[in-house]
Amino acid sequence: MKKEWIVEGNVWKVGNNVNTESITPSKWLHEGHDLLMAHIGELLIPDFPNKVQRGDIWVGGTNLGCSSSRNAPLFLKDKGIGAIVCNGASRIFYRNAVNSGLPIFSIGEDAEKLNMGDRVRINVKSGHIQNLTSGEEFQAKSFPDFIMAILEAGGIGQYILSRKSEYNLLK
Amino acid sequence: MEFTAIEKILMSHSVEPLESVSPGDFVTAHIDYAGIHEGVDARKFEQFNQLGEMKGVFDPEKIGVFLSHHFCTAHSDELAENQRETRKWACNLGLKVFDFGSGIAHILIIEQGYAYPGALCLFGDSHANAYGAVGAMGTQCGLEMLEIFLTGKLWFRVPETHKYIIEGNTQMGVYPRDVIQHIVGEVGMDASVYKAIEWDGSYIHSLPVPLRFPFTLMSTELGAKCCFIEPDDITLEYLKGRVKRPFEMIKSDPGANFEKIYRFDVSDLEPQVAAPSSPENTSPLSEVLGKNIDQVCIGTCTGGSIYDFREAAKILKGKQVKARTLIIPATREVLKECTAEGLMETFVDSGCDIFPAYCGTCQTFSVGHLAPGETQMHPGPRNWPGRTAEGSFAYLASPATCAATAITGKIADPREYL
Numbered sequence: 001m002k003k004e005w006i007v008e009g010n011v012w013k014v015g016n017n018v019n020t021e022s023i024t025p026s027k028w029l030h031e032g033h034d035l036l037m038a039h040i041g042e043l044l045i046p047d048f049p050n051k052v053q054r055g056d057i058w059v060g061g062t063n064l065g066c067s068s069s070r071n072a073p074l075f076l077k078d079k080g081i082g083a084i085v086c087n088g089a090s091r092i093f094y095r096n097a098v099n100s101g102l103p104i105f106s107i108g109e110d111a112e113k114l115n116m117g118d119r120v121r122i123n124v125k126s127g128h129i130q131n132l133t134s135g136e137e138f139q140a141k142s143f144p145d146f147i148m149a150i151l152e153a154g155g156i157g158q159y160i161l162s163r164k165s166e167y168n169l170l171k
Numbered sequence: 172m173e174f175t176a177i178e179k180i181l182m183s184h185s186v187e188p189l190e191s192v193s194p195g196d197f198v199t200a201h202i203d204y205a206g207i208h209e210g211v212d213a214r215k216f217e218q219f220n221q222l223g224e225m226k227g228v229f230d231p232e233k234i235g236v237f238l239s240h241h242f243c244t245a246h247s248d249e250l251a252e253n254q255r256e257t258r259k260w261a262c263n264l265g266l267k268v269f270d271f272g273s274g275i276a277h278i279l280i281i282e283q284g285y286a287y288p289g290a291l292c293l294f295g296d297s298h299a300n301a302y303g304a305v306g307a308m309g310t311q312c313g314l315e316m317l318e319i320f321l322t323g324k325l326w327f328r329v330p331e332t333h334k335y336i337i338e339g340n341t342q343m344g345v346y347p348r349d350v351i352q353h354i355v356g357e358v359g360m361d362a363s364v365y366k367a368i369e370w371d372g373s374y375i376h377s378l379p380v381p382l383r384f385p386f387t388l389m390s391t392e393l394g395a396k397c398c399f400i401e402p403d404d405i406t407l408e409y410l411k412g413r414v415k416r417p418f419e420m421i422k423s424d425p426g427a428n429f430e431k432i433y434r435f436d437v438s439d440l441e442p443q444v445a446a447p448s449s450p451e452n453t454s455p456l457s458e459v460l461g462k463n464i465d466q467v468c469i470g471t472c473t474g475g476s477i478y479d480f481r482e483a484a485k486i487l488k489g490k491q492v493k494a495r496t497l498i499i500p501a502t503r504e505v506l507k508e509c510t511a512e513g514l515m516e517t518f519v520d521s522g523c524d525i526f527p528a529y530c531g532t533c534q535t536f537s538v539g540h541l542a543p544g545e546t547q548m549h550p551g552p553r554n555w556p557g558r559t560a561e562g563s564f565a566y567l568a569s570p571a572t573c574a575a576t577a578i579t580g581k582i583a584d585p586r587e588y589l
């Protein structure tokens with residue numbers, strides 16, 4: 001168990017009802033990981049794939065990640081995103097994020113107060129979010145223990161493998 | 172206490188015996204059927220490869236692997252290799268593979284009786300809502316499919332339920348695909364995010380089961396987690412010979428709690444389209460008539476049933492298409508019916524091209540790619556950016572509107588041909 005889990009980075013912001021195909025276009029989905037990483041997010045923010053840095057934060061509006069069930073959160077994590085903050089997320093996107101070990105915070109309209117390029121610091125365990133650029137602070141609901149355990153393991157696959165002995169069907 | 176049908180399904184499948192549930196509760200439940208399709212991207216596949224260490228799955232009879240959902244054939248070396256590995260891996264675990272030409276996973280699961288009233292079915296795709304058409308609870312499942320493969324169980328949050336009541340009879344030339352398009356445009360695609368939807372009303376219950384699919388599949392485009400249509404005599408007749416196991420009819424209690432109720436009357440509705448580039452961007456057909464369309468696809472999960480092809484054939488009979496037109500049945504069963512009824516001959520004579528059963532051009536993964544600047548029309552559920560080439564566009568409309576449009580190469584009114 002991590003004692004503390006801090007994510008600090010710059011905000012990449014998108015609007016309401018952003019669909020997963022806009023983040024990870026169908027065109028690049030079956031062409032290998034490198035090409036997908038080279039193009040991820042560019043339909044929404046052309047600079048994103050070239051300028052994102054490890055630990056940056058993806059911020060969305062309402063119904064973030066609607067539409068296709070492709071695991072956009074996992075690919076954002078691969079690209080370096082350290083956490084997602086939104087007004088609200090689709091069910092599929094939310095569970096994909098958790099199961100990929102990427103913290104996701106649904107904080108209602110407060111998400112509007114995080115702007116493109118803001119420096120933001122998140123205490124994943126407590127749900128405390130600081131906008132270091134504006135000085136504003138927000139409190140997200142903390143995760144139930146079993147969700148936190150999946151996140152800390154790094155995703156559902158690792159979570160299962162870390163408890164191998166509980167599964168009769170695993171060698 | 173009284174419960175919605177979805178609450179009852181979660182209670183009856185709960186691992187811990189439950190006498191009651193409320194929205195917001197967490198329930199760990201047994202799964203009746205689970206499936207994945209070939210859309211599994213490389214990273215997800217890696218995760219599944221960890222199951223190489225598995226001795227088996229919880230019940231091979233309850234899991235299906237669908238290879239003809241997004242692709243009508245393998246069109247690249249990489250895809251062919253990926254599919255070869257999937258077949259090998261599924262075979263080792265004793266899982267049934269629905270290979271190329273079988274058709275769209277969700278329709279197959281209903282057609283072949285894996286979904287039935289009261290069942291809890293999970294699928295690794297956003298349109299798992301489909302199974303509500305036969306009174307099952309269907310919902311999407313991502314990487315957690317690993318957990319289901321190993322244990323046959325998964326945790327759920329009990330959702331609130333929204334009820335959509337649809338009354339009236341549509342006029343000639345107006346179809347279920349128009350009705351659901353109208354509803355998505357009216358209430359918006361975030362109307363029921365994370366909710367269950369119950370579809371009800373005399374209109375819904377008048378429809379044959381395959382024409383209920385547009386409502387249950389496009390519940391996803393309203394944000395829903397799952398949906399439900401109370402099984403009726405039409406459902407029972409449809410399920411005869413398909414479902415090979417006993418099941419109980421299920422319905423919401425009269426006093427069940429619905430968080431919101433929407434009502435629609437479809438009597439005066441005209442054909443509807445979704446213009447580029449969102450399924451919510453709905454307008455009456457009359458407002459977009461005459462726009463240029465380069466390619467038409469008749470097929471997809473929400474427009475690829477035998478009922479859809481019959482209407483399209485009525486319109487295309489004796490005519491020639493101007494737009495490039497792809498005919499893509501939802502499943503092999505639909506392909507067979509179309510052939511038996513002589514519809515395929517009509518399509519070929521009209522200059523259409525016939526493809527094996529799969530998803531169609533709602534996403535151009537497989538065939539029917541568009542060049543930048545080109546526009547297509549299809550009856551599928553989505554026209555978001557990112558689904559086809561950058562700079563290409565899609566209108567969504569009923570299969571009948573698609574057929575009329577194919578003839579002129581411009582958006583046209585099917586009522587002129589009926």
